[in-house]
Amino acid sequence: MSVSKTAMITGVTGGLGGALAELYAERGWRVIGVSRSADAKHDACERLVASEQRSMEDARKLLAEEPDLVILNAGRIEEEVGEAGMPLAEATREIYEINALFPSYFAIAAGESRRRPLDVVAIGSIADGSPSSFGPVYHASKIALHYFYTGVGPIANHADPGLRLRLYRPGVIKGRLSWAPVLRLNERGRKVRARRCEGAPEPRAVATRIADWIEGDGWVGSYDEPLSFRALRVLFALAPNLTYRLQRLGWRKGSRFETGARARSRREPGASL
Numbered sequence: 709m710s711v712s713k714t715a716m717i718t719g720v721t722g723g724l725g726g727a728l729a730e731l732y733a734e735r736g737w738r739v740i741g742v743s744r745s746a747d748a749k750h751d752a753c754e755r756l757v758a759s760e761q762r763s764m765e766d767a768r769k770l771l772a773e774e775p776d777l778v779i780l781n782a783g784r785i786e787e788e789v790g791e792a793g794m795p796l797a798e799a800t801r802e803i804y805e806i807n808a809l810f811p812s813y814f815a816i817a818a819g820e821s822r823r824r825p826l827d828v829v830a831i832g833s834i835a836d837g838s839p840s841s842f843g844p845v846y847h848a849s850k851i852a853l854h855y856f857y858t859g860v861g862p863i864a865n866h867a868d869p870g871l872r873l874r875l876y877r878p879g880v881i882k883g884r885l886s887w888a889p890v891l892r893l894n895e896r897g898r899k900v901r902a903r904r905c906e907g908a909p910e911p912r913a914v915a916t917r918i919a920d921w922i923e924g925d926g927w928v929g930s931y932d933e934p935l936s937f938r939a940l941r942v943l944f945a946l947a948p949n950l951t952y953r954l955q956r957l958g959w960r961k962g963s964r965f966e967t968g969a970r971a972r973s974r975r976e977p978g979a980s981l
């Protein structure tokens with residue numbers, strides 16, 4: 709009798725997480741969903757585990773379920789910005805925590821002690837290719853995730869060939885999260901973003917790509933990375949100072965915030981930002 713394998717998927721209440729859960733269930737896997745909420749439900753999941761996904765202890769508890777595959781899909785983006793477009797401190801902590809710190813803890817916990825093979829796939833983003841003034845915290849968190857997995861993965865796999873730490877970088881996916889970068893854009897920038905969001909693939913299509921990729925032996929997979937993102941990645945690697953200057957120019961042209969608005973409001977209390 710063949711025993712079905714277990715896939716554990718975090719952020720299962722979201723667009724991509726839900727689509728991955730359905731796909732794995734259809735392919736005959738036993739699916740354990742993970743959500744922060746104890747009341748979360750998903751038909752494709754045999755079981756839902758509530759977890760804050762913050763600490764090493766949280767990681768160890770999830771690993772105690774003995775999954776064969778873990779997809780660390782939970783993630784978030786800025787949903788609010790501060791004065792003049794500056795990031796908010798609490799949101800910055802939360803975004804780093806779920807996008808980069810918890811997947812890093814999880815990788816460390818997975819390396820501690822196991823008896824069976826384990827594939828851990830962290831969901832990154834093509835946003836990790838270069839910094840952006842329009843999504844600075846998200847980009848930075850996904851860059852940290854990418855660097856950690858590429859740096860630590862070989863150590864973990866050398867120590868235990870049954871443990872694979874892998875990363876998948878999707879491009880834009882149709883849904884709520886893809887719209888968040890409009891927070892800082894002016895009208896013209898919003899129209900450009902709207903075209904990209906409206907033309908984005910459905911979560912199901914992205915989930916299928918990811919699941920097919922997981923069956924192969926790649927370490928870092930990418931989907932739907934436009935030429936402009938690839939060019940920015942190369943530019944950032946070769947000319948970081950020029951990238952910074954271009955971000956300054958891009959912010960002046962594309963943001964909805966005025967130059968000096970913050971300094972003016974300090975001089976003239978009550979002046980609007």
Ligand SMILES: NC(=O)c1ccc[n+]([C@@H]2O[C@H](COP(=O)([O-])OP(=O)(O)OC[C@H]3O[C@@H](n4cnc5c(N)ncnc54)[C@H](OP(=O)(O)O)[C@@H]3O)[C@@H](O)[C@H]2O)c1
Pocket residue numbers: 718719720721722723724725742743744745748760761780781782783784802806831832833834877878879880881882883884885886
């Ligand atoms: N959408 C895109 O355009 C896009 C592009 C590239 C990469 N990605 C990446 O793909 C993944 C899934 O994105 P999605 O579009 O499906 O997003 P989504 O619909 O917003 O779902 C994300 C899920 O993550 C969980 N989550 C959010 N904040 C969390 C926190 N602080 N702690 C723990 N869990 C948290 C939530 O589940 P619970 O509330 O149930 O815990 C949420 O349902 C993310 O890692 C995202 O960065 C998305």
